[in-house]
Amino acid sequence: MEQALEQARLAEQRGEVPIGAVLVSSTGDLLAADGNRIVELKDPTAHAEMNVIRSASKILQNERLDGCDLYITLEPCAMCAQAISLARIRRVYFAADDPKGGGVHYGSRVFSHPTCHHKPEVYDGIKADEAQALLKDFFAKKRKAE
């Protein structure tokens, strides 16, 4: 999670919302680490989770990431949660909850439906305060600048 937080800080330096993600293989090797790149790439789908899933799939030359684990600084939205399911990721560890945009504990609750074909194990609240502080600072600074 420390590496995911580092990616969140790097994202902030690029002017992105500070969210980071890290994908680890079933043998514990780091496959991909990235943050949001929505503004940079002009791509509404370039969330940190999507970026590492796409990178890792390319590296492994496999559209299924069986046995891989994902670390994220914020609860994934419905897009990222469904991508996690489609990629067959084994475990998801995330830091802060996201009552406004989350798709795991809130809103769409993507993993909670009988039609969700693959449900990862979910572990939340890891370094949540640190992740949340990054986001709060970012939005406070943004409001001040407006």
Next chain:
Amino acid sequence: MEQALEQARLAEQRGEVPIGAVLVSSTGDLLAADGNRIVELKDPTAHAEMNVIRSASKILQNERLDGCDLYITLEPCAMCAQAISLARIRRVYFAADDPKGGGVHYGSRVFSHPTCHHKPEVYDGIKADEAQALLKDFFAKKRKAE
């Protein structure tokens, strides 16, 4: 929708599940047309809808596709539905319902939650029989080959 179906047929020729999508600008210009490329790109997120959203955002150099309309041959999954919301797409027209994997009328029902910040207008059932026939044929052939 005819062009989306053509993209679905092209996807099938590439060995992909036959699903196609077309993105049209607010002035009616064709921005992007594509089908699934999951197998080809080894990318679990390379659904037809995601491909055209990413292409169109790049073309317009804008992560928001305000006023754009999306035509799809199948009800989008939760990933694609959330991407549609994030991209601020105005109208979604889709052909066949997808009770097993859909995320609009079924499962996650992404646009139905108060935390969904942008809900597009949704029109379904357009050329649904044709889209469904393509999918049925594809899976029947696949089962036969196994």
